[in-house]
Amino acid sequence: MFTTEDDGDFKETEVETCAQLFLRLASKPSLEFLDRHLFPCNFPKPGEVIEIHGSSATGKTELLMNLMSKCILPKRWKGIEIDGFEAEVLFIDTDYKFSVMKLHQMLKKQLLKIINLKSVEEFSSSSSGDTKRQKQTDSSSMGEAVKVKIDESVLEELVKSSLDRLYLVKCSSTNQLLITLHSIEAIFSQHPQLTVLMLDNLSAFYWEDRIRTGDNWTKFEELNNKVLTLLQTLIKEYNLVLFLTKNSTPMQGVKGGKASSSTDLDQNESFNTKSWCKISNYRLILTRTDFPFPIMVDGDKRHSSFCVKVFYQGQQHQCKLYISSDGISYA
Template sequence: MLAESDGFNKTEVETCAQLFMRLASKPSLESLDLHLFPSHFPKPGEVVEIHGASATGKTELLMHFISKCILPKRWNTLLINGIEAEVVLIDTDFKFSVIRLYQILKEQLMKIIDVDSNDICTSSWAAQTETLSSKTHSKEPSKKDQQTIKNEKVLEELVQSCLDRLYLVRCSSSEQLLITLHSMENVFSKHPQMTVLMLDSVSSFYWEDRVKTGDNWKSFEALQDNIIDLLQKLVQDYRLVVFLTKNSTSQHFKSGKFSHNPNTDHGQIEAFDCKYWSKLSAHRLILTRDDFPFPVVVKGNEMYASYFVKVFNKKEHHHCKFYINSNGILYA
């Protein structure tokens, strides 16, 4: 134990502990999404901006990333190919649906562990039916029904273990966001497996803050800078990968449709607060709707909404198309 006379105090000892946690190995996001990040994937200390107008799939894309992050690498002897990382999501739009994420995880795991979806969907009903039957007729459940109930239980436990890696926080003002980011330092110092911090979205309070600060533009800038400085400190100190969503508009939007102009430069995308936040980003994803005014048919009689994403980073830029259905994101 170090005495205070040796030049050490309690705060400095805690800082050493935090340094140890920061230097701990974190899960790699190399396999996060090979369509969007085929070679230059997000690394610790980097920020990914996700731009797009309303209803262009920004939150859905975050769910896609979250599901990949919190899935396990293996389950018993079965290879799942998840990242097994812990994720903190700060929801400022109050539209993130845990039920939707649960559905995506369940569908992905059913495909991997080869569980009959019909059995899974009806297992709760089957369990109740067998319970009632056993009371009235003293009949033992069949082997098939027992297996169905067992599969459902295993799947539920596996999905729950995935959701345990997600920490969801909701903020309703910039002041709450500042307080939350301050409190996150204590959380990250105790959880070295926390690899990803997501903020959906950074532009939620723009107009509210503009009204509060009025014509005093310096006050508005100071509030934005405080949030950015604190976020930068967390990214650098705890080697986080950060995903930010931002509402944006573009001169290439026409009635909700995006013009696929190969000469379009990512600098032409306008965002409410791009001036302050853009200095953080190492990757930029620009999302647009590709199906206006009607969705396209991609499989049989099923119609899915289609989206177009352009990816920019320091080393490359490319684009791809994806659809959103009940099971999540499907690339074209």
């Protein structure tokens, strides 16, 4: 499309279809109160980027899966508040660490815990003014109700409906990632409820790309900037929240082809170019606090213990978390 200026010259302007306009302006499920420990004062909004940093085995993928489960769980079921967001998520796996079966088991355990807890709370509230005899009667009937609510087939149906909101893509190289980012635009155009884009792990192909580009740091940056540009376009055009994980070096970082000797994890560079730091709104840094052995919590169960530091608009806070087969719990 061309428009004329006052001096008679023509100027090219951008054109978008009605479908593109609708998708760009369509309301997405809000992620307010997604995680009050990580985002106590603010919450990820459309167009924002959340980076999750950490060295190997610091729980980056597990944290991403925990956030994912909250996004895809239903808001409520048969009057019981599940506190999910019913938001659709597209997950790009470059490390091939993501396990659908692990997510399936996590969702079942979380739903079972939530339904049992909410059922007890509702029963306690409804019977607060009853007599002792009435309470005993209600308690017996509630036991039967809970059995129905936690039936295996019911749980499976809830988990299936949640997994229907997840789209999984796997990439084995930067070139494949670039092709994927070009092609998934069709998915976003067909699914207005797609709210979250997750990428695990952005730095998976770092050494492969360094070998391909040799000592030419400029070519390496150009390759990374192509990925950056495509991601920025997607989150802007489709009002997405982007979560991505990146490896960071515990002893030294790489910047401009040169190694730095900083031992402070907060100052370490990730295995990517400096351009990425410019687009991040949140930066989460994970460190393991129980090395080399998991600690004992919940009786005789052993959980991995981690510390996460959250940086946002010049502010920072930190919290401690545990990772188990049930997901993440905070200290």
